[in-house]
Amino acid sequence: MAGFLVWVIWFAAAAACLGTGVAVVSFANPFYSALSLIGNLASLAVLYLLLSAEFLAAAQVLVYAGSVMVMFLFVLAYLGGRADAPWAGGPPLLRTAAIVAAVALLVEIVVVLGLAWGDNLSDPAEVTGAFGSPAAIGELLVTDHLLAFEITSIVLLVAAVGGVVLGTTREKEATE
């Protein structure tokens, strides 16, 4: 029963996830796309929960859906109602090539998964309740992955400074 419920939730979340993904890509208005992405992120968070990644699910909602998307929406608001550039154009074969490449990627992924399916993916590991808890992840972050953690922080800092620099109006330009 519980299994069935999980299946239902999974199915709903996966469908929402894929649907909002397609919506993000296909809406002409970026504003709607951004809103769809929020839905996409939320449904992904559900999938994370199903994979016992509670902390990441929370982070997804807070960091991504919360702050990053808010930033997006601010920018969209700032830019105002610009009409989006159309879908196609550019080199004639681009569209075909893009679709072919994407499909080929999908096929490959499926094939590769299929090659490994039987051996490794059927029987997931047993995990305790602490799996995916903030405490466990935090401990890993400050022990094994300290370097990655620090570098990420520096990257973020640099990005923040870069964003400020890019966004600042230079005096010369302002007078133009």
Add this chain to the structure above:
Amino acid sequence: MLTTSLILLPVVGALLVAVLPLPRLTTAGLAFLVALLEVALWIVAAGRFDFDDPALQLGTSREWVESLGISYTVGFYGFSLWLAGATVIVCAAAIGYALWVGRDRPRAYHALMLLLTGAVVATFAAQDLLLFYVAFEAMLIPLYVLVGVWGGARRIAATLTFVVYTMAGSLLMLASVVAYGVTQGTFSLQEPGTSANTWIFLGFAIAFAVKAPLFPLHGWLPLAYREAPVEVAAVLSAIVSKTAVYGFLVIVLPRFPEPVDDFTGLILALSAAGLVYGSLLAFRAPDLRGIVAYSSLAQMGLITLGLFALNDLGLSGAVLQSVAHALVSTTMFLLVGMVERRCGTGDLDALGGMARGRPILATVLLTAGMIALAVPGSVTFAGEFLIMTGVYAEGWGYSVVVALAIVLAAMYTLRLISAVLHVRPGPAVRDEALDLRPVELGLLLPLVACLIALSVWPALVSESAFWRGTPAAIVEEEP
């Protein structure tokens, strides 16, 4: 330590010149001072050098990339010390000339010249293949810019051809460097070991043949020598070409005995062809720079003949001739520049009659010209004789070609001298065109003095260039 200082002094000087916000003249003066200090430093190095010791001297060695067997190893043998000596003198004269002429954007110009000096010295000192490659390439960057920015009307074309040729050579060499280093397990030239791989050999040989240049890979030469500022052309023909000689001496000859054996005939034939070819073209060249440029081609052919004679006489002759040609070529190019500045052209048809009332110019040009055509008794004569004698072992025909080239050299050099100095003044020679100024004489005199000193005592270089047991010396046949 001394070797490292010799390499670093011009580089640091270049940084200083580039960074310090000094007035034009002071900038150029500072560069000249650094160049003179470099000469002084070389004299100190020569003083410490024990010419009776065949081992590497004044050496320094530091691990660089340990896992790949790359090290920073520098030092001098007899021959490389002499080549470095020619380098510092030539560069000092060139920088002095640039100071006197007052090149535009002096900070950039002089920084590049000093950088070039440092790179060439580093090339002559390098005892590690990768270090050699780095220095060899570092030398090219300032040259590209110097020719491309400060050159004459067709400077872009000149730079482009120069880049295409030298890059092609360099890439071949890089491939060979990597292949050799990987197969040997070390890049150090201090480690013994040889390779029988023809392809690796060819990569090196072609790179050096382009740089020398050897016929028929000299396509970049006419344009580059014509369009570059004269002092850059001087450095190019005088010492940059000699890095190829060094490459042959420390890499090609000792490391690839079997391929060298296979290719000696071909290289000798090409060198002899280049010797005659360059001489004939110099005889027809319509302008001063053309004559000097093609005569350089001929001289490099001659030097290569000496190298591939593969005996003591030929190798020592090649080194002696390299040093002598560096000095002669610089003197000639600077003189050409001085004449061009006075007359606005180097066309032989437009010149003439400059001897009248300009005794210093006439005397210096005559002296340099006579040494250039290897008048018996001069240092170039000594070098040519050694090469001629050495290459006899590979076939009497080569000696005859060298003899023929001596006659041709007399023909084209006399043509140059007469075209500038003799008969009535050409249309471009105005009465106001002055004799050499004291500064110009001051730049040329040390060069000529070195040449005359070497003419009085060529054994100074020839007997200290090699010893048996030196990695570069291949002693097979003895007369």
Add this chain to the structure above:
Amino acid sequence: MTYGAWICLLSPLAGALAITLAGERISRRAAGWISTLTTFAAFGGALVAFGALWARDHGDRQELSTAYTWLSVGDFEVGMEILVDPLASVMMLVVSGVGGLIVWYSMGYMAGDDEERRFFAYMSLFVFSMLLLVQAGNFLLLLAGWGLVGLASYLLIGFWHHRAEAVAAAKKAFVMNAIGDATFMLAAVLLVWETGTLEYLGVFEEVGGLSDTTVTLVALGLLGGAVAKSAQVPLHTWLPDAMEGPTPVSALIHAATMVTAGVYLLVRAHPIFEAAVEVQQLAAILGAVTLLVAGVIALVQWDIKRVIAYSTMSQIGYMFLGAGIGAYGFAIFHLLTHAFFKALLFLAAGVVIHHLADEQDIRRMGGLKDELPRTHVAFLIGTLALVGIPPFAGFWSKDAILAATVESGGALGWTLFLAGLAGTVLTGAYAFRLYFAVFHGPRGEAAAAHAGHGEGPRSMLVPVGALAGLSVVGGLVSIPGVWHPFTSWVDETGEPLVEPVASLEYLVSAIAVALGLVGVWLARRAFLADRQLVTSPEAWRVLEHKLYFDELYDALFYRPAEAISAGLLHNVEEPVVERSLDEIGSGTIQAGGGVARLQSGLLRSYAVAVAVAVVVLVVVFVAVR
């Protein structure tokens, strides 16, 4: 002893350097004095060396003095060394003695020229080079002196560098000599490989062990150098043109010293030539050919100096003849007397030219006998010595050579002898044609225009007088059957192959003098009849073109060389080497253009490219696994 020789060698060098470095800080006159005095100092040094050598025992008169190692590689060494032996001492005396007189004479001749200092610097340089040539102790140093005299000759022929003819003549002389230098160098290369040394004595010891081919090649190389330097057929065409130089230069370089260096070389390297008999005979034959060729061409020349120049060639031909048959002492003896009387002739001609303000055409001269009485006498002495009339210097030496040809015998000996005799007639004819044309008959245009100018300064006349004296008595150092200190002195260096007996010499002398007088009589008759010696117009034209040697060389060598150069430039260098570069360049640019089209800047196409690359890579990885 050797310090005298070193002083002899170095003092002219010091003079040249002093004049060059002092530049305009010293007066022109001072430069002249420096040059003259240093040359006489060299003569002093030569005398010291000669005296010291004289005092030694017979057989011990040879000393090598090495200052330092000039050039060395491994075991191969060439020293800066001089060899003092009888031959060298004679040459030192001739070069510095005659040279000193001529330099002194130049002070008067060149007075007032713009660039007198330069002239004297060159003269001193020449004397130094010539002394280096004769004193050198090995072949390479000899070659160095050999080349440096060529250089000095180039500088002095082209001294008046504003005259196109002078410059062209100078270049021609240098290039022709460079050919000789080149063959000389090849000979030296062979010697290095075959004997391991270049020192005379070392080489001569080894000569016996060399193969015939080697010795012949070496001898040929040396002979090439000698022929070029001494203006013998076929490398003779530069010498008449060299008369563009100032007259003292012609006297010193192109008569007394440098051009005789070839003879010196033949004698110096006699062991090599003796081992290669054919080459030695070739030298004699070339000498005989040259003396005839030069003799006939001299018959039609109008330029006073060119006549003397051709007579120089002809006389050196006699010396080659002598050295070629192995009469070394006689060859050097003739070199000595020739230096006296030929320098005298040139200097006397110089007085005439100076007097007539640079007029050299004998058709505009004439009747100068009264105007220039002392010069007239001097010139007559020189002419008589040249023709070989007793008791003047030329008589003793030339007849000795002729006697030696008879003594050497065989078909070759007799042919050479007949050629020498024919040359004697020619000599008498052209020499006296010149003498009569200049000094006798009615006054020519130029002679009339410059009447009453006087003979010239004392610095010119004293050397002329001294040389005239030497031309009279200079031959007396070797009288057949009476005494022969000179030839026996030289014989210590080069043991002669032939030694004619005195009676043969008397006989030959009688014939030669008679034939010489026939020549004089021919010249006299033609002069009195006011016609030329060569009457056939065709022959005249051929001779006027100097037997077409210049034209031949022009067609054979110069024009092909030029055509090849031009051909290479237009057919190889420009279209192939330089264009290939353009091709490479444009090819690169085109290829770059092709690649650049991919690099469109379209972000989306890059994304597609990345995606495609990922697809491909995955396939590759899967396949590889």
Add this chain to the structure above:
Amino acid sequence: MSGPGVGWYLIVAALLFGTGALGVMLRRSPLIVLLSLEIMLNAANLTLIAFARQHGSLDGQVFALVVMGVAAAEVAIGLGLIVAMARRRLPLDVDQASALRG
């Protein structure tokens, strides 16, 4: 673990990734390109987390966290660029931003 196996999650991730890639390759608005990139990153995250679950190791989750951080940084820069472009009145079209000139 009850419910769908890890493979299902991976298929969702693959489809999501393909969707994002199509967006990046086909759309011309830089904003939507950025959003599509986010989708691709999230697809990768989903894979990481799925494998973390499969192996019972938290390293994958830590990686996903790092990816999130990097994604945030990328968005900050990307948005900054877009704002700068808008300020200069450049068209918001990646096709027209094809030359490296200011």
